[in-house]
């Protein structure tokens with residue numbers, strides 16, 4: 837639960853999209869990051885591009901470190917009405933975990949195929965070449 841227990845909607849977010857007052861939504865929580873803007877290692881302007889909307893995807897896509905995620909907690913001011921968009925991420929996560937499990941076998945097979953196919957074509961071309969040469973000689 838957010839310390840303040842307040843819930844904010846997208847309309848509230850849209851009122852705080854400048855360096856004078858900057859709110860962000862990440863994982864269903866609303867953060868007032870105005871104070872943090874100048875300190876952000878990625879620059880303040882990039883954060884401003886993620887305001888007025890759910891910034892979870894933007895935040896996660898960058899691959900922020902755990903310390904960046906911890907830093908967020910300092911700025912929480914309430915909950916986001918729209919909830920956590922993370923279920924989408926969470927749903928994707930197990931799938932990608934499965935995909936990661938299946939990936940090696942799949943990609944190994946694909947890799948083998950990609951190596952063998954050109955070799956087969958080369959071998960066929962050489963065989964054809966030899967055949968043509970021997971045909972020419974015997975003619």
Ligand code: HEM
Nearest residue numbers: 869877878882883886891894895898899900901904907908
């Ligand atoms: C209040 C929320 C945010 C916090 C606390 C935060 C914190 C940080 C921190 C600590 C770093 C340094 C690298 C790391 O530890 O991961 C970082 C880097 C970065 N952040 Fe954020 N960030 C926030 C929001 C955002 C948003 C919304 C975006 C993009 C739309 C963003 C884009 C970036 C980029 C591009 C870098 C990389 C900078 C570089 O490597 O040159 N950040 N952020």
